[in-house]
Amino acid sequence: MTAYPNIFTPENDSLEARVQAFKEVLSSYRNAQSSLEHKEDTVLLQTVGGLEEIEFAFNIAADSLDLAFSSFDASEVEIIQKNGLLDKSELIEAMQLKRKNEINQSRQSSSSDQSSFQQK
Numbered sequence: 001m002t003a004y005p006n007i008f009t010p011e012n013d014s015l016e017a018r019v020q021a022f023k024e025v026l027s028s029y030r031n032a033q034s035s036l037e038h039k040e041d042t043v044l045l046q047t048v049g050g051l052e053e054i055e056f057a058f059n060i061a062a063d064s065l066d067l068a069f070s071s072f073d074a075s076e077v078e079i080i081q082k083n084g085l086l087d088k089s090e091l092i093e094a095m096q097l098k099r100k101n102e103i104n105q106s107r108q109s110s111s112s113d114q115s116s117f118q119q120k
Helices: 015-037 042-048 051-070 074-083 088-119
Strands: none
Touching (some): 015 051, 015 074, 051 088, 074 088
């Protein structure tokens, strides 16, 4: 995955601050995703910018969401679930996106490995 700037900026390293920052990133991700889903809407494009800007914002939000979720270790995810700091749908969405990003990275790596092998 290309390294984009990120918007995951917790106030401090506490679990609560990281959860709050995660929620903000998730909201941005959902907004960017919604904009991408409506990319054929010319009025929307005039309001939020062109397709390139929307895709760039989406990539920033996706990378930031991955970074945000990665900031939690397994024991913290259990604490988050147990204490209801995130609702179940937010956790599931984050885990699915993280897994999807890992699969995409693996595919990109395999693709570039095959490319370099074929060029030899």
